[in-house]
Amino acid sequence: MNNILEVSNLSKEYKDFKLKNINFSLEKGYIMGFIGPNGAGKSTTIKLMMNLVNKDAGEIKVFGLDYLQDEKKIKSRIGFVYDESHYYEELTVEKNKKIIAPFYRHWDENTFQEYLNRFDIDPKKKVKQLSKGTKMKFSLAVALSHKADLIIMDEPTSGLDPIFRREILDILYSIIQDETKSIFFSTHITTDLDKVADYITFIDNGSIVFSKSKDEILDNYGLVKGGLDLLNDKTKDFFLGLRKNAFGFEGLAGNIHEVRKAFNNNIIIEKPTLEDIMVYTVRGR
């Protein structure tokens, strides 16, 4: 059993939003980025995975166990970090820890102290005095101190500056040096993922657009630029998203090898960023 996380046919309907038939899985030892625009269903999916809201249909398996039947077992092995602080703001870091630690069977005090040190967190400070970034690091320190095998993070880098975000990425790299650990994180800041993610799951309007390895995506997708004379009803079908201006077009193609064959050397092909892929796909043709 190498899948640490398996979501199949997951659905949830709200009055004004529908999560439709979500499928993806994550192997042990890898990082998956969960991307999509605001309101696409990222947080809803994560809330379902954490059993904070009830599903309508589908299955969620974590460590090969059913997330409802073995909820306790599973949760002691998950480190959950989300964008808002869920600690007691008026209490110090140390006091917060004293409250939290007993909930975890595998709490490791030494590891916790090490991370406080490494992340430069003052245990005597009240949580409300910590910067947003430091709160985030505190959450991570807690997650890492109960020997979590799966770290789930909801928008961990939103609202943080680039230097801090890079620091978080370094921490993520050091976590997966241990090949039994996996990380799942949602974000709309895709530049964070261009580097670190092994797999990308892209959700838009409640449906999964794709869930693939990042290399496979970047091998096949391309940003194509060319003259307007090249566009006709047939060639238009190559593009998932297209933007025309007075001098030419720019489009995102999902099968770059075919496009190259069809247009020969009359076009420019560039490597897209995940942001390009997200923007063009959401905006469409």
Next chain:
Amino acid sequence: MKILISNASEQPIYEQIVDQIKALILRNELPEGESLPSIRKLAQELQISVITTKRAYEELEREGFIETVRGKGSFIAPQNRELLKEKKLKIIEEKLIEVVEESRLLDLTFEEILEMLKILYDEGHF
């Protein structure tokens, strides 16, 4: 061991790693038996994904340049330097054939080609 990755390059990152490690082996900067960093360490150092480094190592393994021992890591495989050199010689030969063919089109003599080659070689451009 020096590996430089360009994000702007058209060449996929895993291929950049493969090519650079091959070059290091050819120049004997990575001798037989030398251990390579783990795929996870390499990913961390180069700030790329684990899948990418894994793919690079798998490719090198498939072509016989490295060997991976479970639980111990990856090592430079024996014997391949000669083979690699032969392959490179073959490439040089093919390019020289191209030079000869192109030169014939321009009616260049052998001496003239040789003279050109001599200048280029001495200048050490490459």
